[in-house]
Amino acid sequence: MSYTDGATISDRVTGLVWQKSTNAATTTWQAALDYCTGLGAGWSLPTRIELTSIVDNTLAGAKSDPLFKYGSKAGWTWASTPWVVNSRKVVDPPLSWFINTSAGDSNNSLSQLDASAYARCVLVPASQTLPAAHYSVDAGVVTDNYTGLDWQQDHSGSSPTLTQSDAAAYCQALSLSGGSWRLPSLNELASIVDDVPTGNVSPAVDHVAFPTTSKDQWYWSASRYGTSSAELWQLSFLDGFTAHKPSATLGIARCVR
DSSP, X not given: OOEEESSSEEETTTOOEEOSBOOSSOBOHHHHHHHHHTTOTTEEOOOHHHHHTTOOTTOSSSSSOTTSBOSSOSOEEEEEXXXXXXXXXXXXXXXXXXXXXXXXXXXXXXXXXXXXXXXXXXXXXXXXXXOSOSEEEETTEEEETTTOXXXXXXXXXXXXXXXXXXHHHHHHHOOXXXXXXXXXXXHHHHTTOOSSOSSOSSSXXXXXXXXXXXXXXXXXXXXXXXXXXXXXXXXXXXXXXXXXEETTSOBBOOOBO
């Protein structure tokens, strides 16, 4: 992570420009959307993955660089991404994604109608042209043409059999396509979540690129929960939400390079 500080915060990795502080009071989802667009041309409430990009789960306190301030306190922060099921069946009340910037976890269980979360707005610069295909697949390796990361198309197995250290060792030993694999960070793992997958909602990934993904099990990351080595982060592709678990918890590994 690398930032330029000023009246706003510029992310030198993603190119996104961030509001320095959240608003002072929690609002509904629609009010958060309106608050951000009201800042002027180009400003918006961040998507799930945009908001994820500034989360640093290795920190002991608020899970973002100290440059990022809070109008009241670190807490639930709205994303603009609604839960995909809202548009596929009747969900009352409709739900949206949020990230708890106090604990670092993400979820999609927050009612859009409750004044429960803060807003931190983002300014997306003039867009670059993305590759036509998000993913390229070759001999069991999925290349993400947006991030440049290579992913293991398969995984360690459909059942959770690995502790976190076992998962890290599994990736280190993986010889697929010349090796050099590792366990992904939580943010890297979150980058392949598909918020609006074609077909079944779960697993929430590209079903063609990652056909073996478990629809309801937890995948290990290399990211610690704060400064603790006893708990680390996992992600479930049931929807893409995250949770920190004791390192001895059994999970699945999908490796990256």
